Amino acid sequence: MKRSGGSPTVALNAKGIRMREEGVDILSFAAGEPDFDTPEAVKAAAIEAIRNNDTHYTSAAGTTALRRRIARKLREENGIEVSEDGIIVTPGAKPALFAAMMCFLEEGDECLVLTPAYPSYRSGILMAGASYVPVPLRFEDGFRVTREMLEEKVTERSKMLIVCNPCNPTGHVLTAQELRDIADFALAHDLLLIADEIYEKLLYDGRTHLSLGAVPEIRDRVITLNGLSKSAAMTGWRIGYSASDPALARVMLKLQQNSLNCTAAFTQTASIAAFDCAEETEAMRRSYLERRDLICDGLNAIPGVTCPRAEGAFYAFFRVDYRGMSAEELADHILEKAGVLVVPGTAFGEGGEGCIRMSFAADRASLEEAVRRLGQLFG
Numbered sequence: 001m002k003r004s005g006g007s008p009t010v011a012l013n014a015k016g017i018r019m020r021e022e023g024v025d026i027l028s029f030a031a032g033e034p035d036f037d038t039p040e041a042v043k044a045a046a047i048e049a050i051r052n053n054d055t056h057y058t059s060a061a062g063t064t065a066l067r068r069r070i071a072r073k074l075r076e077e078n079g080i081e082v083s084e085d086g087i088i089v090t091p092g093a094k095p096a097l098f099a100a101m102m103c104f105l106e107e108g109d110e111c112l113v114l115t116p117a118y119p120s121y122r123s124g125i126l127m128a129g130a131s132y133v134p135v136p137l138r139f140e141d142g143f144r145v146t147r148e149m150l151e152e153k154v155t156e157r158s159k160m161l162i163v164c165n166p167c168n169p170t171g172h173v174l175t176a177q178e179l180r181d182i183a184d185f186a187l188a189h190d191l192l193l194i195a196d197e198i199y200e201k202l203l204y205d206g207r208t209h210l211s212l213g214a215v216p217e218i219r220d221r222v223i224t225l226n227g228l229s230k231s232a233a234m235t236g237w238r239i240g241y242s243a244s245d246p247a248l249a250r251v252m253l254k255l256q257q258n259s260l261n262c263t264a265a266f267t268q269t270a271s272i273a274a275f276d277c278a279e280e281t282e283a284m285r286r287s288y289l290e291r292r293d294l295i296c297d298g299l300n301a302i303p304g305v306t307c308p309r310a311e312g313a314f315y316a317f318f319r320v321d322y323r324g325m326s327a328e329e330l331a332d333h334i335l336e337k338a339g340v341l342v343v344p345g346t347a348f349g350e351g352g353e354g355c356i357r358m359s360f361a362a363d364r365a366s367l368e369e370a371v372r373r374l375g376q377l378f379g
C-alpha cells in the first residue's frame, strides 16, 4: 500500500463534489461517468426483485441466470466463447480488475501497461507487489500500438499486459492490425492479457469493437473485463464481470469468496434486463458523439490547443501549449482562473505530459461554457 497512491480520477471527482457543496461555482469534467439515467426497465426489475425478497447472498461467482446472460452476450456480440464457469460477477468492473491483478501478479513480476492509462492499473500492480512497466504511446501517432514498442519493454520477468480498448483516457480504438500484433506478442512471450472493454459500446465514426478474447490462439490467456457502468449508465449499481478460461476464474473466485462474497442480489437480477437495452445505449452513444464534436470543434479553435477526435469512450484528451506549463500546472491554472475542473494528463502516466482530460459526458450548456472560459484563458 505504501508504494501505491490513491486514484487521481476518484479524488478529483470528490474534490469537485466538495467544492460545489461549499457553493464554489465550478464546472467539473473530472469524472468519467454517464450523465444519463439508468433505463426504466432495469429500475423496474430491481424494484420487483426487492419485492420478491431477492435480498440474500447469491453464489460467489454470481447468479446462474446472470452469468448465462453474460456468456450469451459475449458469444453473440464479441465472438468470445466462454462458459458460465468462466464468468465472475463483481460489484463494478473495478473489483474484477483488482482481482485479476492480485491473483496473477506477485513480487518479481512485471506488468506492461499501454499508457496514457486508467490510473487504477498502476495502483493495482503496485499493490500486488509487482513492477509497473509503462509502454508509452505517442499523441502525434494517435496513440497507435506497434509490436516494436511492446518488444522494447518486454523482459523474461514480464507476466501480464493490460489493454484498455476503447481507451480511457485517449479514446483510441484498436485496429485489426494492432489487435493481431498484441495477440502475437502475448503468445510469443507467454503473457496473460487483461482486456478492459468497459467502453466497447461507445465507438464513433463507424468503428467496430474487436475483442482480444475472441482471437482463438490466445483465448485461454485473456481475462476480459466489462460491466454495465458505461453501457447502461449504471455506475452506482456496481455491476461488472470478468470472463476468462474457467481455470483462471477458479483462482479469482477464491479472492471473491474471501473478500466481497458476492455482488448484491437484486442488482444482479435487475441487470439481466440491461442486456436488452441496446436502443437506450445507442441513443446515449449518439448523444456523446454530438458532444464530442462540440467540444473538439470548440477547443481546436483556441490557439495552442490540439484536440483529436476521440475514436471511442467519452473523453477529450487534448494538448495545450501555453507558457511552457506542465499538465499539472495547466490543470491548476484552469481550475483557479476559469473554474473548470479537469484531470492533468500525467495522472494517466507516461505520454500524458502537456495534456488535459475532460469528460464530455456532461450537459451541452456546461461544455459550451467550459469552451468559452478556456478560450478566454488561452486565447
Ligand code: PMP
Residues within 6 Å of the ligand: 032, 091, 092, 093, 094, 095, 097, 118, 164, 168, 196, 198, 227, 228, 229, 235, 239, 240
Ligand atoms: N476501467 C476503466 C477504463 C474505467 O474507465 C472504469 C470506470 N471508472 C472502470 C474500469 C471501472 O468501472 P466500474 O465503475 O464498473 O467499476
Ligand code: GLU
Residues within 6 Å of the ligand: 007, 009, 010, 030, 031, 032, 033, 120, 168
Ligand atoms: N471512469 C471514471 C474515470 O476515469 C471514474 C473514476 C475511476 O473509476 O477512476 O474518471
